[in-house]
Amino acid sequence: MSNNKIIHWFKYASPQSFYPLAGKLIPWFWGLTAVFLIPGLWITFFAAPTDAQQGEGYRIIFIHVPAAWMSMFIYIVMAAWAGLGLALNTRLSGMMAQGLAPTGAIMAFVSLWTGAFWGKPMWGAWWVWDARLTSALILFFLYIGFIALQAAIDDARRADKAGAILALVGVVNVPIIYFSVKWWNTLHQGASVSLTKAPTMAATMLWGMLLMALAFWMYSIAVALTRVRAIILEREAHTEWVKELDEVKA
Amino acid sequence: MNAILAIIRRDLLLAMRRKSEVLTALFFFIIVVSLFPLGIGPETALLRKIAPGILWVAALLATMLGLSRLFAPDHADGTLEQMVLAPSPLGLLVTGKIIAHWITTGLPLVLLAPVLGIQFDLDSGALGVLMIALLIGTPLLSLIGAIGAALTLGVRGGGVLLSLLVLPLYVPALIFGAGAVEAHISGLGAGGHLSLLAALLALAVFFAPWATTAALRIALE
Amino acid sequence: MLTATGLSCVRGERCLFSGLDLAVGPGEWLHVQGENGAGKTSLLRILASLSPPAEGEIHWKNAPIRTLAEDYHRDMLFLGHHGAVKEELTPFENLTLAAKLDGAPLDETAALKALARFGLRGREDLAVRFLSAGQKRRVLLARLAVRQATLWILDEPFTALDVKAVDMLSGLIEEHVKAGGICILTSHQSMPLPNGRVLKI
Numbered sequence A: 001m002s003n004n005k006i007i008h009w010f011k012y013a014s015p016q017s018f019y020p021l022a023g024k025l026i027p028w029f030w031g032l033t034a035v036f037l038i039p040g041l042w043i044t045f046f047a048a049p050t051d052a053q054q055g056e057g058y059r060i061i062f063i064h065v066p067a068a069w070m071s072m073f074i075y076i077v078m079a080a081w082a083g084l085g086l087a088l089n090t091r092l093s094g095m096m097a098q099g100l101a102p103t104g105a106i107m108a109f110v111s112l113w114t115g116a117f118w119g120k121p122m123w124g125a126w127w128v129w130d131a132r133l134t135s136a137l138i139l140f141f142l143y144i145g146f147i148a149l150q151a152a153i154d155d156a157r158r159a160d161k162a163g164a165i166l167a168l169v170g171v172v173n174v175p176i177i178y179f180s181v182k183w184w185n186t187l188h189q190g191a192s193v194s195l196t197k198a199p200t201m202a203a204t205m206l207w208g209m210l211l212m213a214l215a216f217w218m219y220s221i222a223v224a225l226t227r228v229r230a231i232i233l234e235r236e237a238h239t240e241w242v243k244e245l246d247e248v249k250a
Numbered sequence B: 001m002n003a004i005l006a007i008i009r010r011d012l013l014l015a016m017r018r019k020s021e022v023l024t025a026l027f028f029f030i031i032v033v034s035l036f037p038l039g040i041g042p043e044t045a046l047l048r049k050i051a052p053g054i055l056w057v058a059a060l061l062a063t064m065l066g067l068s069r070l071f072a073p074d075h076a077d078g079t080l081e082q083m084v085l086a087p088s089p090l091g092l093l094v095t096g097k098i099i100a101h102w103i104t105t106g107l108p109l110v111l112l113a114p115v116l117g118i119q120f121d122l123d124s125g126a127l128g129v130l131m132i133a134l135l136i137g138t139p140l141l142s143l144i145g146a147i148g149a150a151l152t153l154g155v156r157g158g159g160v161l162l163s164l165l166v167l168p169l170y171v172p173a174l175i176f177g178a179g180a181v182e183a184h185i186s187g188l189g190a191g192g193h194l195s196l197l198a199a200l201l202a203l204a205v206f207f208a209p210w211a212t213t214a215a216l217r218i219a220l221e
Numbered sequence C: 001m002l003t004a005t006g007l008s009c010v011r012g013e014r015c016l017f018s019g020l021d022l023a024v025g026p027g028e029w030l031h032v033q034g035e036n037g038a039g040k041t042s043l044l045r046i047l048a049s050l051s052p053p054a055e056g057e058i059h060w061k062n063a064p065i066r067t068l069a070e071d072y073h074r075d076m077l078f079l080g081h082h083g084a085v086k087e088e089l090t091p092f093e094n095l096t097l098a099a100k101l102d103g104a105p106l107d108e109t110a111a112l113k114a115l116a117r118f119g120l121r122g123r124e125d126l127a128v129r130f131l132s133a134g135q136k137r138r139v140l141l142a143r144l145a146v147r148q149a150t151l152w153i154l155d156e157p158f159t160a161l162d163v164k165a166v167d168m169l170s171g172l173i174e175e176h177v178k179a180g181g182i183c184i185l186t187s188h189q190s191m192p193l194p195n196g197r198v199l200k201i
Helices: A004-009 A015-047 A056-088 A091-123 A131-152 A156-187 A203-235 A240-244 B002-017 B019-040 B044-076 B079-084 B090-119 B124-151 B158-169 B171-185 B191-220 C040-047 C070-075 C091-101 C108-117 C133-146 C163-178
Strands: C002-011 C014-024 C029-033 C055-060 C076-079 C151-155 C182-186 C196-200
Touching: A015 A056, A015 A091, A015 A203, A056 A091, A056 A131, A056 A156, A056 A203, A091 A131, A091 A156, A091 A203, A131 A156, A131 B158, A156 B124, A156 B158, A156 B171, A156 B191, B002 B019, B002 B090, B002 C091, B019 B044, B019 B090, B044 B079, B044 B090, B044 B124, B044 B158, B044 B171, B044 B191, B079 B090, B079 B191, B079 C091, B090 B124, B090 B191, B124 B158, B124 B171, B124 B191, B158 B171, B171 B191, C002 C040, C014 C029, C014 C040, C029 C040, C040 C151, C040 C182, C070 C076, C076 C133, C091 C108, C091 C133, C108 C133, C133 C163, C151 C163, C163 C182
Parallel strands: C029 C182, C029 C196, C076 C151, C151 C182
Antiparallel strands: C002 C014, C002 C055
């Protein structure tokens, strides 16, 4: 095969060598999640000062903002894996994309949900057609589309490739959608409340946000890797090396 | 070029032989648009305000109807294999099919929209903008839809899945298309919206056939 | 002229065949045999460049078919299970449109002649929907006769054909091979043609 050379460089691109590696890494990422989450939550609930205008309710942004960041970031990472899979025809790339999608969808959902919780006391409405909220909603739809397409195709390789094309089309569209929604939002002056005019943030809040973002990051990696391991087991169930695994024998 | 023309001619000929499919999508468009005043009430001012959005959403849905049949019959009878194996690049043939799809589903919507616009008391200027917006926007819908149609080819529950994949991607077309008419009505001028819509179309003309081709090859493997 | 080395094919989790080599030169034909589900159709689709092999490489005139793409398509004719015949169109329209897609437009007399040769005279203007399964396959045979291609890849070409049409097709293949063409086919029938080889998978 023509990509023999590449295989040396991308040793861990084969599911067989990636599986144990991921197994070793997962506890570390869980550990890091805890390391960042505990001080992050402490700042969220105790250290960060009560907001003069928004009261205690604003504390939800420590969940909301990192979740929104992650939902966008994971989509880009997912599309990158998908593109890599199409270009190099590596099996692991598709599995990574498939493993990341549910986490991304959950992040998008959490950001929508917490956005609604924040919006109720802030704007007096659960849902405002704010540009960011609307884009997040569409991003959530894109995740659902990706997951549904992969679930509907029986052949795993075909599912990977079809999903990859969808993810790439989606990643081209995300900025266009965001821009168009923003344009639409400015045209319709009705919803003039915007999340953008956040007051200058206190240093403690910035730290809290950073720690929570890192915690979400580590959590996402940990669950995505766990999911990828499960996908590898499922897809490679017929191979010898999977049958040799201790956890499979037991 | 000959291959594109051959494909367009063939698909139009086929559409002529099964007219009911084309007409169904058209009547769907008419009926959906006519349902809104029944649900909302006959206040002219309100209807005029919501007309662009309603016409555009109905156009999106009507385009969706025909999409699942864009490649499925060719896939079922083996024509798609022959297209992949034709000496002309598949991207060209796919473009031909998308053009034929637009002529049979998009173009009738463009021509019909002013008639339906009158139901909503739009003035002649707004009707003109609506037609131009649809003229730029409907090819965009066909191009984006073709990607979804190719991805869901031969897939379980393809039709519903297709709408799930494609409708979110239609959002920018909807916003700029309906926005153009609204901007015209409110006296802001539709130029900005229409140019953005045209820019999206240019982008889609460039990328969509490529993505569709890749998806079709995957579906045939 | 057509060579394949180390082909393997994986469907789902099952490996259908692996390490398959074959070479077919001008004036030869290859009969691919095997049980149902052995991978005959998969092999033919791989050879036709419709699906990539899991492993291995296929060369046409010493160049890999991946890089040849459209040039390979011009030299090759593939007929699959589905005839690529449009039910709503007439045999005449089907034939001329297929020829246009193949990049070699047919004039009317040539098309009518080819259809007449396969016993479709008088049915040129009847939608294919109204023809029998065998007659539909005959529309395909007409395409085989008019298309200029060196390499024929035919998947079960004898299905649904009556005795007379089977003879016609055998004659067509014999003619093609004698003229220096190459033919690869699957069939459950034995083929009484010279220069044939059998590949069992």
